[in-house]
Amino acid sequence: MNCTRRPQLFFKSTPGGPLGWRTTIRAEGLPEVKEDGRNSDEAKTLAYASLQRLVDASEAQGKPLDIEDFDIYVVDDDAEGAQ
Numbered sequence: 221m222n223c224t225r226r227p228q229l230f231f232k233s234t235p236g237g238p239l240g241w242r243t244t245i246r247a248e249g250l251p252e253v254k255e256d257g258r259n260s261d262e263a264k265t266l267a268y269a270s271l272q273r274l275v276d277a278s279e280a281q282g283k284p285l286d287i288e289d290f291d292i293y294v295v296d297d298d299a300e301g302a303q
Contacts, residue, residue: 229290233260233267243267247290249283250274 227248236242237256243263245253253270257263275285 226289226291229287229292230295231292232295233264234295237263239263245271247271247274247285247287249285250278 229245229247231243231245233241233243239256239258239262241257241260241263243253243255243257243260243266245267247253250271251274253267253274255263255266255270257266271287275287278285
């Protein structure tokens with residue numbers, strides 16, 4: 221039996237930050253990503269784009285990562301009414 225531990229990815233989007241919303245992504249093996257946006261969708265879009273750039277850079281350095289291989293944990297306080 222092979223019990224290989226999958227890498228962890230934590231995703232959190234909450235009201236706050238200088239623009240109104242902040243999305244934070246912590247993925248094992250990559251630097252933490254924090255992006256602010258005027259609304260939840262903007263902050264998430266910016267954070268996903270930053271994460272993708274880190275994944276691409278890791279691949280270019282010969283350390284390919286596939287986000288599909290991560291166990292993803294979401295803490296999402298995505299209540300637009302909380303603005």
